[in-house]
Amino acid sequence: MAPGTASLALRTPPYFCQTDHRQRCLAQLRSKVSGLEKYIYLNGLKERDFIIFYELVLANVLELIPILYTPTVGDACSNYSHIWRHSEGLYISIEHKGHIRDVLRAWPAGQLARIAVVTDGSRILGLGDLGANGLPIAIGKLDLYIVGAGVRPSTTVPICLDLGTNTQKFIDDPLYLGLRRKRPDTEEMDAFMQEFIDSMKEIFPHLLVQFEDFSTDNAFRYLDLFRTKYCVFNDDVGAVVLSGFINAAKLSSQAAGTPLHDQRILFFGAGSAGIGVAKQLMSFFTVLGLSEEEAKNRIYTVDSKGLITADRKGLQAHKTYFARTDYTGPPLTSLIDIIRFVKPTALLGLSTIRNAFTEEVVRLMAKMNKRPIIFPLSNPVALCEVDFADAVQWTNGSVIFASGSPYKSVEFKGKTYEPGQGNNMYIFPGLGLGTILSKAKHVTDSMVERASIALSDSLTREEKEAQLVYPRLGRIRDISVEIAFAVIRAAQKDGVDGNTLFRNLSDDVLFDTIKSKQWMPIDRRSSVL
């Protein structure tokens, strides 16, 4: 026997079968009771055998995505310093300032890197400032790119910027993984971010950067500062809601017998997500022929102080655009009073306030609308504005519903109701794939908008008949191809595509080309580096 063979034979049981082992792993996973235990198991499996890991996720998308991603990833982030097992992403600390390049060089992907998700942990989902515990959100998003769009694992770079945290309990936690200091002031942070983005461009020249879960002001500021110079975007200020809203508005207008542009949208929550989504929804009206002013007039925003009006003192910059000038009375603070004033056809929640859409609120929406659109979009589930079963019951089944986090179907009066999931996970995988394949220099507004429209158009006839507003998640890979296709064509139209060869491809050939580029877990060379 050759040296070493005996020990190898001892390591692998003689009748070991890979297919059985997949089933074994699934059984082991399912034997775990809590979501967090399942997350830890999957995380270990990925480290041990990334092929089996991705095979299992691809074969069980509906069961496993909610563990790797929202909502369970929220628990993983909250507890990350305690459940940490091994290094799995890149930490860049504010103490690395001056030599960020060297830290980036240590990541093995180098020139092969195509996509990074970067968080500074300052607003993870609706869970607040989690500091260095934010890394799993970047990993979860990248798993969606891999599973949902077929991006090659070895080209992904999860990054957590460790700039300290303003959450004292983490600073006091002896197991906390990050820097024990408060976050820097704007000047120090801006200088760090500029060096970071310049270094990224130098070390990873072909990289698309997704900013994720930065606190509101920084989310807007860094996107504005960097988006024309680098290939960056932020999916939290974005597109998925437009897709679902287009389909929801068709159903609700049809039921009411009113024109589509009569929709009036009330945003409960006016942070980076609320205002970002509101801006994206402007195009719903402008493509119907309304002017910018008319479109803006159909959107109302609410924050913790009530309906946002232009006469409010000290209004934050990002809230001024939608501030109302048609209300000058005493501040309208109760959601019921606001709904009575606005008479919305659609109520969207991005407030992080659990159960903010009370029975009274939901019943009032149903009284005012034959088919009220209610989208409680705050993540994770524990912060969702209303549960699906309640929304169905309180509207007697008339609600058109989509939430940020997943809900199960419910039975009501002998009928099955299927919820929509208005989560940006439908958009960013395809948007990323299209951007990478077209080698786009920037992510333009129309690339994002086309991604959104492609998603709303992607419903099958059966899904339309079932009155869904989003396609079923099990089809995410095919949906991502449709989105990537639309994104590539939009990049070409805007002249930002670096891969000009795609311009000459017919639609059918481009479609097949995108499909052929999707990574499948059969290629062991594409290990998670």
Ligand SMILES: NC(=O)c1ccc[n+]([C@@H]2O[C@H](COP(=O)([O-])OP(=O)(O)OC[C@H]3O[C@@H](n4cnc5c(N)ncnc54)[C@H](O)[C@@H]3O)[C@@H](O)[C@H]2O)c1
């Ligand atoms: N579904 C999705 O795809 C998606 C995408 C992005 C963000 N989100 C979710 O949206 C939520 C908000 O994210 P963000 O970045 O805008 O957070 P944020 O903290 O910046 O904004 C929260 C907003 O809610 C308002 N608010 C807080 N308490 C309120 C109250 N009692 N009444 C009325 N308004 C109140 C705040 O004033 C603020 O305007 C998070 O839970 C996040 O997970 C969902």
Ligand SMILES: O=C(O)C[C@H](O)C(=O)O
């Ligand atoms: O991460 C998610 O589930 C969606 C979104 O990016 C969020 O911040 O809530």
Ligand SMILES: [Mg+2]
């Ligand atoms: Mg996010």
